[in-house]
Amino acid sequence: MKHYALIITSLLSLMGCADGNQATSHQCVVPLENGFSSIDSLNNCTVAVAFVCENINRQEKSLDITAYREFLYDSVTINRLQKGDTLMLKGEPIVVDSLERRDGFVGINGGIERRGVDLTAHEGGTYRATTFNNHSIYQEIGNTTLKLADDFILIDCGEDFSDPCDTISENQYTYLSNLPENRRDFFQMNTRIRIESGLVKEINRRWIP
Known part of the structure; x- marks a missing residue:
């Protein structure tokens, strides 16, 4: 070897x-560094992720994700x-x-x-x-569980380019649990999370054609 x-x-x-x-x-x-070197170093960065609403644990205030890197x-x-x-x-x-x-x-x-x-x-x-x-072009870097900050913000855009974006800073868990079936999947192509000191501070899903 x-x-x-x-x-x-x-x-x-x-x-x-x-x-x-x-x-x-x-x-x-x-390629430029993405602010992290591995799945275990997601501390202060913004990263493309994929998850479904069922990956959110309200009691543990945690989120299971698959993380990706762009080039x-x-x-x-x-x-x-x-x-x-x-x-x-x-x-x-x-x-x-x-x-x-x-x-x-x-x-x-x-x-x-x-x-x-x-x-x-x-x-x-x-x-x-x-x-x-x-x-x-994305490359999967692995799966991990991250803690959600108490004051994390969710920015969620509609299904069409012309739809407005909603900023949810209260009752985020309720909003996510009430999403219809066709909106419960978050993909690396349209979703970014911002991490500060190891805590998820923002989940941002934007429409992509």
């Missing part, structure tokens, strides 16, 4: 991707991307053979329609790796 690990490390070193080092003439672009990249680095560079995605090195640029979009190696990569401009000076319908 160590032998294979050594081979992989050597290959990444040749492409300038080991430990973030650059090769002599090309750069290796790695975000620094926009300055992406704007400097050129042929021969390497992009790391889901732990895999992708050597850039071709680039297509237009407003807020970078297509690598023909984009996802040709088994390449799509990068779409995102907030905070970043690009995110996207798939069809402009959804982010």
Whole structure:
């Protein structure tokens, strides 16, 4: 096993991707940190999650979640991307053979329609790796149980883009238990939780096409 690990490390070193080092003439672009390194380090961060209403324990004030990471990249680095560079995605090195640029979009190696990569401009000076319908690419990082803060806020948007968002700061458990069957599932594509000092302070579900 160590032998294979050594081979992989050597290959990444040749492409300038080991430990973030650059090769002599090309750069290796790695995803930005998401504010956590593992499922056990969700202390002060915002993370994409999936759960159902039945995963909420009112007595224990807890929430069982499956957590996911998005793949975000620094926009300055992406704007400097050129042929021969390497992009790391889901732990895999992708050597850039071709680039297509237009407003807020970078297509690598023909984009996802040709088994390449799509990068779409995102907030905070970043690009995110996207798939069809402009959804982010997600990678599951694990399951865990988190404590809910006593004053946690729930922001819940309607089923349609034009529907308003409701901010629930009281009787959150009652609201969640009374949701109709078709609204009881929260998905990583539309749900984020904000965690402070290990406590869930906000659950935010927004409509996504």
